[in-house]
Amino acid sequence: MLRTVVVHDEKLLCSALVQLLRSDDTLDVTSLSPDADGPDREAAPANVCVVDGECLTGPDKGCGERLRTRYGGRLVVLTTAKRPGVLRRAFDAGALGLVDKNAPVQRLITAVHTVARGERFLDESLTVALLKGSEMPLTTRELGVLALASQGAPIAEIAAGLHLSRGTVRNYMATAIRKVGARNRVDAIRIVQSAGWT
Amino acid sequence: MLRTVVVHDEKLLCSALVQLLRSDDTLDVTSLSPDADGPDREAAPANVCVVDGECLTGPDKGCGERLRTRYGGRLVVLTTAKRPGVLRRAFDAGALGLVDKNAPVQRLITAVHTVARGERFLDESLTVALLKGSEMPLTTRELGVLALASQGAPIAEIAAGLHLSRGTVRNYMATAIRKVGARNRVDAIRIVQSAGWT
Numbered sequence: 001m002l003r004t005v006v007v008h009d010e011k012l013l014c015s016a017l018v019q020l021l022r023s024d025d026t027l028d029v030t031s032l033s034p035d036a037d038g039p040d041r042e043a044a045p046a047n048v049c050v051v052d053g054e055c056l057t058g059p060d061k062g063c064g065e066r067l068r069t070r071y072g073g074r075l076v077v078l079t080t081a082k083r084p085g086v087l088r089r090a091f092d093a094g095a096l097g098l099v100d101k102n103a104p105v106q107r108l109i110t111a112v113h114t115v116a117r118g119e120r121f122l123d124e125s126l127t128v129a130l131l132k133g134s135e136m137p138l139t140t141r142e143l144g145v146l147a148l149a150s151q152g153a154p155i156a157e158i159a160a161g162l163h164l165s166r167g168t169v170r171n172y173m174a175t176a177i178r179k180v181g182a183r184n185r186v187d188a189i190r191i192v193q194s195a196g197w198t
Numbered sequence: 199m200l201r202t203v204v205v206h207d208e209k210l211l212c213s214a215l216v217q218l219l220r221s222d223d224t225l226d227v228t229s230l231s232p233d234a235d236g237p238d239r240e241a242a243p244a245n246v247c248v249v250d251g252e253c254l255t256g257p258d259k260g261c262g263e264r265l266r267t268r269y270g271g272r273l274v275v276l277t278t279a280k281r282p283g284v285l286r287r288a289f290d291a292g293a294l295g296l297v298d299k300n301a302p303v304q305r306l307i308t309a310v311h312t313v314a315r316g317e318r319f320l321d322e323s324l325t326v327a328l329l330k331g332s333e334m335p336l337t338t339r340e341l342g343v344l345a346l347a348s349q350g351a352p353i354a355e356i357a358a359g360l361h362l363s364r365g366t367v368r369n370y371m372a373t374a375i376r377k378v379g380a381r382n383r384v385d386a387i388r389i390v391q392s393a394g395w396t
Binding site for chain 1: 208209210211213214215217218221276278297298299300301302303305306347348349350351352380381382383384385387388389
């Protein structure tokens with residue numbers, strides 16, 4: 001039996017994925033809460049971890065680091081071509097499996113078996129998006145400024161938070177807006193968020 | 199047999215929900231694409247439609263109107279307490295079922311049977327969020343201005359789009375920022391989007 005854990009922050013969808021994977025009776029499937037302090041933290045070790053890509057993003061950087069520590073590269077990340085930033089982050093973290101949320105069910109099951117053998121599984125529909133994600137044009141600083149701005153922080157607060165002058169923050173912001181081809185600050189935040197870069 | 203259709207814009211998750219509902223062998227479950235022009239548009243009539251709440255939102259207002267026309271109130275909407283705007287919209291549209299995405303699987307199955315009988319099903323965890331959603335403080339105009347701004351439109355374009363003067367747009371914006379307790383325009387957009395009001 002191949003031990004598989006599923007991580008999704010919506011319990012109903014998590015149960016649905018568990019049940020779906022159980023249709024393959026060579027898989028022994030359980031769920032795990034993305035919350036570190038949840039009751040599932042002492043979950044049994046598994047051969048493969050299937051995780052919703054959205055659990056790897058967000059202001060707190062998600063649970064990616066923890067899953068990586070626990071499962072190494074034996075991660076199958078579910079995402080879509082619309083989220084090149086999520087894809088890129090998963091790829092850079094060494095996740096062996098990247099499955100399109102619009103793929104047929106059998107693709108996910110194949111991905112689990114492939115990753116369990118230590119081989120890479122990458123949905124073709126995600127390849128182009130992954131390459132685009134690698135073109136993320138912003139520096140860490142520029143992205144950091146936009147990330148704080150997206151939380152509603154004014155320039156002065158961003159400057160204080162990053163130990164920069166207000167003028168420097170304005171410069172980073174202007175460069176970031178230009179680089180992503182945005183029309184203004186709100187547009188830049190929209191572009192960066194919808195790509196999953198923050 | 200109770201005919202049930204599932205609408206979710208991620209096909210893999212849609213299949214997972216279909217499979218989950220099929221664990222109740224009194225349900226005859228199929229899936230339906232949220233896309234109006236999809237191949238599933240001529241789907242057979244059903245007693246109940248289970249729909250991901252996110253399909254009811256977005257700049258194009260989602261597929262809510264079409265589902266309402268087709269299934270009346272026999273909708274079971276999946277959402278979370280974090281999305282009072284989605285909840286409110288589903289409730290106002292007459293959806294009989296509102297199920298928390300964090301509920302146990304059995305709740306969803308119970309909801310389908312309850313709604314099929316023409317009765318209301320509302321997860322307790324969503325009730326408070328629903329009441330909060332009813333306190334949405336913005337007028338349609340203010341929300342419209344914020345929605346356009348969130349797409350990256352500058353003031354002049356919002357004014358042209360809504361046939362208003364720039365000064366009026368600035369006034370609506372200022373009122374909206376104050377009403378939602380935001381610190382600035384970006385913060386107001388963040389608050390309104392994360393609540394699911396746009």
